[in-house]
Amino acid sequence: DADVTQTPRNRITKTGKRIMLECSQTKGHDRMYWYRQDPGLGLQLIYYSFDVKDINKGEISDGYSVSRQAQAKFSLSLESAIPNQTALYFCATSDPDRHTQYFGPGTRLTVL
């Protein structure tokens, strides 16, 4: 969905490096999410934010941190990347009235 963009789309990094994944949205939604997708495991929630001042941990927040710089921007950081963080990462926004989630195109992260 072009309304939710993620950068970079692909990233290869080394163990121990700090990585930031960025998400921007033009849908005007207050709610934003970061998910991780692994083969056979579906989508797991890392962090979510209901507005700029509200950040919440999801199911698998260990090893990750987030920053909500503005309503439209929500960044995910890996402070010290490890190989088992190799995965596809999705940002999403949601419409609180309809509960619909809108996903970005994903970032494929490889940690060597």
Next chain:
Amino acid sequence: GENVEQHPSTLSVQEGDSAVIKCTYSDSASNYFPWYKQELGKGPQLIIDIRSNVGEKKDQRIAVTLNKTAKHFSLHITETQPEDSAVYFCAASKGNTGNQFYFGTGTSLTVIP
């Protein structure tokens, strides 16, 4: 928390046949059940959803059924076409507690021409 199970993990059907994907959930307080389609290289996109006050919903070739008593819901795709080939995810949410979604593990559907 909520646990959503999805079956089968892979499904192959002939073009024109029907496909059925099933999900179960554990939390009886869940009241919103969306289905997402994920094409290769793209993020999931909502294709249909159902709320707990409804038993069935249809949108052209796609339908979703919900059995609240048994805590399961299903996606039905009729007259399948090659462009239906994708990974499908079910999810459950307690909509009134902030839209936290719990996803199934996905079904890879292949429609054979």
